[in-house]
Amino acid sequence: xxxxxxxxxxxxxxxxxxxxxxxxxxxxxxxxxxxxxxxxxxxxxxxxxxxxxxxxxxxxxxxxxxxxxxxxxxxxxxxxxxxxxxxxxxxxxxxxxxxxxxxxxxxxxxxxxxxxxxxxxxxxxxxxxxxxxxxxxxxxxxxxxxxxxxxxxxxxxxxxxxxxxxxxxxxxxxxxxxxxxxxxxxxxxxxxxxxxxxxxxxxxxxxxxxxxxxxxxxxxxxxxxxxxxxxxxxxxxxxxxxxxxxxxxxxxxxxxxxxxxxxxxxxxxxxxxxxxxxxxxxxxxxxxxxxxxxxxxxxxxxxxxxxxxxxxxxxxxxxxxxxxxxxxxxxxxxxxxxxxxxxxxxxxxxxxxxxxxxxxxxxxxxxxxxxxxxxxxxxxxxxxxxxxxxxxxxxxxxxxxxxxxxxxxxxxxxxxxxxxxxxxxxxxxxxxxxxxxxxxxxxxxxxxxxxxxxxxxxxxxxxxxxxxxxxxxxxxxxxxxxxxxxxxxxxxxxxxxxxxxxxxxxxxxxxxxxxxxxxxxxxxxxxxxxxxxxxxxxxxxxxxxxxxxxxxxx
Numbered sequence: 267x268x269x270x271x272x273x274x275x276x277x278x279x280x281x282x283x284x285x286x287x288x289x290x291x292x293x294x295x296x297x298x299x300x301x302x303x304x305x306x307x308x309x310x311x312x313x314x315x316x317x318x319x320x321x322x323x324x325x326x327x328x329x330x331x332x333x334x335x336x337x338x339x340x341x342x343x344x345x346x347x348x349x350x351x352x353x354x355x356x357x358x359x360x361x362x363x364x365x366x367x368x369x370x371x372x373x374x375x376x377x378x379x380x381x382x383x384x385x386x387x388x389x390x391x392x393x394x395x396x397x398x399x400x401x402x403x404x405x406x407x408x409x410x411x412x413x414x415x416x417x418x419x420x421x422x423x424x425x426x427x428x429x430x431x432x433x434x435x436x437x438x439x440x441x442x443x444x445x446x447x448x449x450x451x452x453x454x455x456x457x458x459x460x461x462x463x464x465x466x467x468x469x470x471x472x473x474x475x476x477x478x479x480x481x482x483x484x485x486x487x488x489x490x491x492x493x494x495x496x497x498x499x500x501x502x503x504x505x506x507x508x509x510x511x512x513x514x515x516x517x518x519x520x521x522x523x524x525x526x527x528x529x530x531x532x533x534x535x536x537x538x539x540x541x542x543x544x545x546x547x548x549x550x551x552x553x554x555x556x557x558x559x560x561x562x563x564x565x566x567x568x569x570x571x572x573x574x575x576x577x578x579x580x581x582x583x584x585x586x587x588x589x590x591x592x593x594x595x596x597x598x599x600x601x602x603x604x605x606x607x608x609x610x611x612x613x614x615x616x617x618x619x620x621x622x623x624x625x626x627x628x629x630x631x632x633x634x635x636x637x638x639x640x641x642x643x644x645x646x647x648x649x650x651x652x653x654x655x656x657x658x659x660x661x662x663x664x665x666x667x668x669x670x671x672x673x674x675x676x677x678x679x680x681x682x683x684x685x686x687x688x689x690x691x692x693x694x695x696x697x698x699x700x701x702x703x704x705x706x707x708x709x710x711x712x713x714x715x716x717x718x719x720x721x722x723x724x725x726x727x728x729x730x731x732x733x734x735x736x737x738x739x740x741x742x743x744x745x746x747x748x749x750x751x752x753x754x755x756x757x758x759x760x761x762x763x764x765x766x767x768x769x770x771x772x773x774x775x776x777x778x779x780x781x782x783x784x785x786x787x788x789x790x791x792x793x794x795x796x797x798x799x800x801x802x803x804x805x806x807x808x809x810x811x812x813x814x815x816x817x818x819x820x
Contacts, residue, residue: 271319271323278312278315282508284308285308285504286499287499288304288305288308289498290495300352303348306345309340309341310341310345314341317334317336317337320333320334323518323525325524332381332382333514335378336379339374340371340375340511342371343368343371343503344507346364346368346371347368365422366412366413369409369412369441372445373408373444374405374409376449377401379448379510379513379514380401381394381398382514382523383452383455383517384398386455386456386517386522401448404444411441421437422434422435423435449476456517456522457472457473460522468520468521468522469520471516471519472516472522475509475512475513476509482500485497540592541592542588542590544588548561550588553592555593557574557575559574564582564591567581567582576596576600577597578596579593580594639689639690643685643686646685646737646741650678650681654682657674673716673717674751676716677751680709680710680713681740681744684740685706687706688702688703688733688737692734696732696818697733697736698736698737700730700731700761701728702736703736706740707743710747711723714747714757719754720755720756721757722756722758723758723759724758724760724762725761729817731816731818735794735795735812738789738791739770742786742789742790742808745785745786746774749785750774750776750778750806753777754775754776755775755776756773756774757774757775759772766814767812768812768817769810770809771810772808773806773807774807774808782799783797783799790810794813794816795811795813796811797810
């Protein structure tokens, strides 16, 4: 609670006490003047102070305007009463009309208090249901009924000297019943949300004000002797007006109606760690914890955050009437940052290990691949390795036989080398160039000529064939060569294209007619190539018919 509000409350209490003292003094004829006018001005000042106070405290502008209207209605109510007793008391017509006007102020004020209760528990931007405005219809109708009473006499009996209940018409009960209905709805709506949330303390003050009004009314009706001086000091008009003010004040004070007070308590209980500074640089609300900051630092923090220390940032924002500032605690952030740096260093080390491990795996994969390739080559070349081993293990001593054995070993060595090269080329590419296959054939023919064999190579085909087919053709050639190695006198190769197919002819001039169909078909692929062999006198003809489909675009 601010100092200005405390001063307003104290001043209002003194004004109420002064008005009560004036009422008691006038009752004892202790005043040289009529006190009703002074009492009116004292209460009018109280109501104006209250309206000004509400303007500064209530967040909703429409509610603040409604409170101003209530204050003016209460002032009008007391002003009408003062005029009645000070000026027009002798005029029966004026007194009668003043009675009608009383109910205009009473009904309108009760209606506005009822509308005030509709804002209980709502935020400053939450509207009320517009259907509640339909209550203005019965309120206005009853006011019009009272003001036109001289025409129908349904509320008060006109021009009669009746007393007691006889002076009231049938509509009088309707008016008072409607007032009680609005009062009951006000109490229910005020209490409903707090009862649902089991926050009974928040409605203790509003219900207490209404209970006090009820007790006063009961004592007033009973006219107990002990209540005599209370009734004089606080007459019904003034007391009912104060009840309206106190009821609304209790709603705002307990924050059942949204107000801009109580933030110091809220901030002290919250973890926001915020503070407020007024326009003069005075700290209105200090943060719960944090270093001391100057007004200049708060002003500078409005444009950008200021580092108070390594673990604290100061930020602020302008608000109505000053600035709001808060601290940003970077302790956890800095600790997390240090942990992240440590983790990052560990991750870098782990990444280096992972990279080394991946590189090692790649190298191992290459080694395994090379092992598989060597194993596959060894499997294909196992017969040649066995023959070469046999030759080298039993070289003859006679010079001519020694030379022939070495020539046979060279033929085997050429096949081993060339087949290995072709196999490796086939691993890296989809197919084998026929030019590479021809080089393998030609080198074998070169070494065959060293043995005195007549050779010839007519190769008119170019392109790329399937790797398995290329290797199988070279393997089939080696089978033919090894089978006739010691009996052939001439070997001719003719590779050409005929009607879209590739034809490879191998002519062997030899006295031996050896069928190699089974051995050759074992090395050829099952599809894409057909093999036939023919025998003539001193001539063996092997024909390989290769489908054009096995050719691969280079």
